[in-house]
Amino acid sequence: MLLLGAASALVDGINERVRAGGFTDLRPAHGFAFVRLAPDGATVVELAEHLGVTKQAASQMADELVRKGYVERRPHPSDARARLLTLTERGWACTRAADEAAIAVLQPWADALGPAQLSAVRTALSRLAVPGRIRPTW
Amino acid sequence: MLLLGAASALVDGINERVRAGGFTDLRPAHGFAFVRLAPDGATVVELAEHLGVTKQAASQMADELVRKGYVERRPHPSDARARLLTLTERGWACTRAADEAAIAVLQPWADALGPAQLSAVRTALSRLAVPGRIRPTW
DNA sequence: CAGATTGGTCAAGCTGCTTGACTAAATAGT
DNA sequence: ACTATTTAGTCAAGCAGCTTGACCAATCTG
Numbered sequence: 001m002l003l004l005g006a007a008s009a010l011v012d013g014i015n016e017r018v019r020a021g022g023f024t025d026l027r028p029a030h031g032f033a034f035v036r037l038a039p040d041g042a043t044v045v046e047l048a049e050h051l052g053v054t055k056q057a058a059s060q061m062a063d064e065l066v067r068k069g070y071v072e073r074r075p076h077p078s079d080a081r082a083r084l085l086t087l088t089e090r091g092w093a094c095t096r097a098a099d100e101a102a103i104a105v106l107q108p109w110a111d112a113l114g115p116a117q118l119s120a121v122r123t124a125l126s127r128l129a130v131p132g133r134i135r136p137t138w
Numbered sequence: 139m140l141l142l143g144a145a146s147a148l149v150d151g152i153n154e155r156v157r158a159g160g161f162t163d164l165r166p167a168h169g170f171a172f173v174r175l176a177p178d179g180a181t182v183v184e185l186a187e188h189l190g191v192t193k194q195a196a197s198q199m200a201d202e203l204v205r206k207g208y209v210e211r212r213p214h215p216s217d218a219r220a221r222l223l224t225l226t227e228r229g230w231a232c233t234r235a236a237d238e239a240a241i242a243v244l245q246p247w248a249d250a251l252g253p254a255q256l257s258a259v260r261t262a263l264s265r266l267a268v269p270g271r272i273r274p275t276w
Numbered sequence: 277c278a279g280a281t282t283g284g285t286c287a288a289g290c291t292g293c294t295t296g297a298c299t300a301a302a303t304a305g306t
Numbered sequence: 307a308c309t310a311t312t313t314a315g316t317c318a319a320g321c322a323g324c325t326t327g328a329c330c331a332a333t334c335t336g
Contacts, residue, residue: 002263007145009266029323045283057324059284081283081332109266117258120251124259125140128147128247167292183314195293197315219301219314 010105017101023094025068033061034087034095037071041086070094148243155239161232163206171199172225172233175209179224208232 015028029051036042036050048058062085065071070091076082087095110118153166167189174180174188186196200223203209208229214220225233248256 002260003141003145003148006263006266007141010141043283044285053323054325055284056286056326060323076283079283079333083284109262112265113258113262117255117262120255121259121262122140124247124251124255125144127250128144181314182316191292192294193315194295194317198292214314217302217314221315 010102013105014098014101017104018094018098021097021101023097026070026094030061030065030070031098033058033065034070034091034098037085037087037091038095041074041084043076043082043084045082047085065091148240151243152236152239155242156232156236159235159239161235164208164232168199168203168208169236171196171203172208172229172236175223175225175229176233179212179222181214181220181222183220185223203229 011028044059048055073083076084149166182197186193211221214222
């Protein structure tokens with residue numbers, strides 16, 4: 001219960017701050033998409049795998065993010081079937097805002113814990129967590 | 139990310155074991171309902187508040203649990219408007235199975251950590267978590 | 277270079293939730 | 307005591323996000 005409550009508070013806290021920063025048309029789920037798109041972009045199929053949904057659902061979310069100005073669909077450099085989804089400047093701005101929000105939420109917690117206990121928690125969590133699985137949607 | 143992954147792994151692990159125990163017609167969301175109904179039962183409105191959804195949605199879930207044989211609707215002892223939702227014997231059996239599953243998932247983790255670090259993690263999480271908020275549904 | 281695979285879209289449908297409107301029982305205000 | 311408001315619950319309609327199924331075009335394989 002503590003674990004779920006903490007995870008929930010973290011996501012809500014980040015989301016709230018991102019919204020307060022002017023990105024009111026995004027939900028936490030979009031953040032998970034940004035994580036995959038941020039480094040070098042991704043195809044719809046790759047995004048779908050990352051989010052754990054069908055490619056149709058991922059394509060739908062991509063449509064929404066394009067419509068809202070966070071993502072661009074550009075031709076894939078090496079595969080004429082595929083299209084590369086990349087962040088626009090606004091998409092990058094949102095990603096930066098989310099990073100800052102995450103730090104702002106976690107910082108007081110890290111301060112209160114001290115570095116030794118923090119790393120203990122970190123290793124403890126990594127033992128329980130399975131790498132690939134991020135998205136709940138229960 | 140670790141926190142989300144751990145929470146997700148925990149929920150999935152419990153759900154998987156509960157399903158393996160014969161309760162294949164339940165989702166993790168139902169577990170959150172059982173938590174509120176288990177001690178003494180609850181009304182639809184109380185269940186809705188606990189789950190963070192509208193009373194209509196809670197009523198709908200209650201219907202489903204009644205239909206599947208986990209919950210009973212009985213007249214409320216002190217309020218003729220209300221109906222008290224209580225667990226059936228099957229509901230209690232499922233609750234016990236879930237408790238055992240939770241222990242089974244967490245035990246190896248607790249063993250690996252040791253009691254001192256475990257309580258450190260516990261207090262750390264309780265500092266971040268907000269009591270009421272449990273349900274993500276992002 | 278035919279056959280199978282892969283990336284993406286279109287279309288239809290479902291599930292879990294929401295808002296809105298309403299009844300009946302309980303409570304509050306004179 | 308009696309009206310007015312609140313509260314518990316249901317019925318109905320609608321929506322958002324996801325699914326399955328079918329399909330086309332580009333790519334890979336033998």
